[in-house]
Amino acid sequence: MAQGRICVSIPTDDEKTVKLGHFGDARLYLHYVYDPEARTWRLERKVENPYAGEHHHEEDEEHSKRPRILALQEGCNVIVAVAFGPGGEEYMKRRGIVVVRVRPRTGMDEALRRVEEALGLARG
Numbered sequence: 069m070a071q072g073r074i075c076v077s078i079p080t081d082d083e084k085t086v087k088l089g090h091f092g093d094a095r096l097y098l099h100y101v102y103d104p105e106a107r108t109w110r111l112e113r114k115v116e117n118p119y120a121g122e123h124h125h126e127e128d129e130e131h132s133k134r135p136r137i138l139a140l141q142e143g144c145n146v147i148v149a150v151a152f153g154p155g156g157e158e159y160m161k162r163r164g165i166v167v168v169r170v171r172p173r174t175g176m177d178e179a180l181r182r183v184e185e186a187l188g189l190a191r192g
Contacts, residue, residue, distance in 0.1 A: 074102040075112065075144040076168075076183050078176060083114075086174045091149040091156060092137045093120050099144055100180060102189065109180050115140050134159050141165070146187070148179045 079087035079094030087094040094117055100109040117140060119133045134156065141147060146166045149157075157167050168186045170179050183189075 072145075073143075074146060074187065074189075076100045076102070076109070076146040076148060076180065077115075077141045077144040078148045078179050079117075080176075084175060086148055086150055086170055086172075086176075086179050088150055088172050090151050090153050091147065092117075092133060092153060095120050097140055098176065099141075104189075107189070138163060138165075146183055148174075148183060150174070 076099070078098045078100065079091050079096070080098055081087055081095045083096065083098065097115040097117060099112045099115060101112045102109055117137070119136055122133050138160070145164065146168060147160060148168045148170055150170060150172050152160075160167055166186065168179075168183050170182055174182070
């Protein structure tokens with residue numbers, strides 16, 4: 069993956085730390101793009117989640133909010149999360165998304181550092 073464009077989606081409620089709960093319940097997703105020449109991350113966009121707090125139907129894929137949550141991550145191939153609903157992580161992985169798990173209260177810089185480690189990117 070390190071050869072192509074790397075876009076990371078980080079769920080957050082406060083724009084400072086990774087969302088404590090499930091990925092799909094975040095108020096916002098911050099999309100960061102990696103610049104391999106400068107070895108830095110750039111915030112590309114903030115995406116509001118209109119489905120935050122919506123009731124889940126994980127067993128019924130047709131009525132699940134997962135496809136809508138995935139659509140909000142358009143262009144991103146990596147997601148960071150503390151937690152998922154049942155089967156959520158597997159759903160993302162089956163669609164080619166790299167999942168990087170972090171601890172509660174992880175800040176944005178630390179989350180991006182963990183992505184670098186997971187992808188084997190050289191640190192600048």
